[in-house]
Amino acid sequence: MKMTKVKLMKFAPCADGLAFAKCCDFDFVKIYETCPRGDWLLWLLRRTGHLTKPLAVEIAIGCAERVLPIYEKRNPKDKRPRLAIEAAINYLKCPSDANRELCKSGADAAYAAAAYADAAAAYDAAAAYPAAAAYAAYAACYAAADAAAATADAARKSELQWQADFIRSKIPNPFTK
Numbered sequence: 001m002k003m004t005k006v007k008l009m010k011f012a013p014c015a016d017g018l019a020f021a022k023c024c025d026f027d028f029v030k031i032y033e034t035c036p037r038g039d040w041l042l043w044l045l046r047r048t049g050h051l052t053k054p055l056a057v058e059i060a061i062g063c064a065e066r067v068l069p070i071y072e073k074r075n076p077k078d079k080r081p082r083l084a085i086e087a088a089i090n091y092l093k094c095p096s097d098a099n100r101e102l103c104k105s106g107a108d109a110a111y112a113a114a115a116y117a118d119a120a121a122a123y124d125a126a127a128a129y130p131a132a133a134a135y136a137a138y139a140a141c142y143a144a145a146d147a148a149a150a151t152a153d154a155a156r157k158s159e160l161q162w163q164a165d166f167i168r169s170k171i172p173n174p175f176t177k
Helices: 005-010 014-021 028-034 038-047 053-074 080-093 097-116 120-126 133-148 152-170
Strands: none
Touching: 005 014, 028 038, 028 133, 028 152, 038 053, 038 152, 053 080
């Protein structure tokens, strides 16, 4: 499917995402290659059918693992995010009903950890594709990273840029076809 401005508008993008697309002249190759936010890329990939569940879980795991050490440094006894990541990894290896249930339990526990860490902004990042416990773990971990940063806004922008670059490393630009 060739993406166009008209098709994008049918997906009801957020105002900021739409402004970014406009700055790129609605050139989806350029949007994908220069987007500074992983959450926007995930949204676009989902809406256009370019994001499979296994790939979404793999991306979530990578994002969660990146910030897990920050969370564990601030919360050394709280293993919920680590267990959620492990559940997501097991689900990816074997997507059985049992592992799906463990993922759900892991997600619930990690979201509880995120709430404990006062992570309202982290829920937004995690909600991009809440298919796996790893996203919930990422929410908890990112909350700790965000809280640990001297300037939360700069830390958030930096993390979103890292996510975008990470996503592009996993998924070649699907709009070049």
